[in-house]
Amino acid sequence: MSIQKRLVGSYVVVIFLTVLILEIFLIASVRFYYLHNVERILINQAELSASFFQQYFAEEDLESQSERLLKGFVYNSDAQVQIITASGQLLQDSNGYERSMGSISMVEYPDVQVAMTGTPGVWRGKDPLTHEPVLAVSYPLKKYEADVTLGEVRFATSLTTTLHTVKQITLILILVGLLVLAIVTLLGMLLSWTITRSIKDLKQAADRMTEGDFDIRVRKRYQDELGSLADTLNMMAARILKTEQLKNDFISSISHELRTPLTSIKGWVITLKANGKDNQLLMEEGLDIIESESERLTHLVDELLDFSKLDNGRITLQLSPVHLQALLQQMGKQLGPRADRQGLALEIQVDEQIPPIQADVNRLKQVLINLLDNSFKHTDPGGLILVSAHMKQGQALIRVKDTGSGIAEDKLAHVLHQFYKADQHAAGSGLGLAISDRIIRLHRGELRISSTVGEGTTVDIILPVENQRNLTIS
């Protein structure tokens, strides 16, 4: 069942039940109100007549004064008025009745039966003669201050018009109810249409994306949950496109990276084939270059493999206590010659209080080499590269700070992404920081970069001192 049907269905069911309950209550109230009104009028008149009788006529004979009484009772009443003897025989009838036609017994009527026992009786039912619905009220006519019933006065009225009015009101109420239901159904359809329309848009776009078309964008119709879902989907498509773009850039840059050493290797191989046999010096120079170019290629391929392993979570850390003091001093020694070559100052400052941390020493080295390599690449001669380590809020903080070119603010957000290079034509695969970030996160730590163009770059590695064994990327 579609969402639209379900939505409209639930609206209609709720409103239908509400209207139904309200209508039943209203119709019952109207019916009760009208019938009760008629009954009250009749009871009032009967009561008035009975008390009138009690005050002025109770001492005289009922039969002989019945005609006069009837005239008095009929006054001010539209109802049929009857006067009945104590034994239930009809004496007078405002609708006309001659004694000579024979006596009529009223004992059959329930209201008369009750009145004969001395209490007022009310009866609603069908008139046996006319088959009309009637309401009748019988009141005992009593002697003053004595509980003797001398006869009864009976007020009866046809309910045909009243019931007709009630029926008409009922009809109007039902029509209004149906109208409300129709309006709600229409509104519900409209409302659910606005919802399902957005959902259909989303589904269509998602379908297109499944087919690989990431240029499509979902139209955002409203500022609601579906609107934000549309935003999310659009963002996702944009990111996929961006990743695709990065991948393409990467493939072209990696081809370039691969081609340069390969060209050089091939060139030297040709040269050596032709002239190498006789020229020992040339041979040595060529083989040296071939060796270093092969190393460059191996490094590149290693980095790629590493990255894909880290990305798939197939790497497990070999944790052991690492003494940062020793590690950083060792790195300083290792990279000192490169700093000298580039005319850079490389300084190491480690707080002696720092405890050994649980880490994978080789991976940590790899990260530091990546960071230092970046600093070396982007700092001009005369600059300073400072590596420091100290405790901060119970965690170890290793900082690599250079006085290099810095990274522009709009690019800073992307440098941790795989294959991202601020300068497309610069050497490197753009994987160094992405790999470093993953390794540090694997250690349950954090890599933070801040930079100012022209002033330099600071990279902070924050590592927990205690670490569980054998961490894998989740």
Ligand SMILES: Nc1ncnc2c1ncn2[C@@H]1O[C@H](COP(=O)(O)OP(=O)(O)OP(=O)(O)O)[C@@H](O)[C@H]1O
């Ligand atoms: N210390 C730094 N100073 C200036 N720019 C930097 C610095 N470190 C990184 N960057 C910028 O960030 C980009 C990404 O660095 P990353 O180490 O990930 O890749 P790479 O150095 O280009 O390639 P790789 O490290 O794989 O050889 C660099 O291309 C560079 O533009």
Ligand SMILES: [Mg+2]
């Ligand atoms: Mg790098």
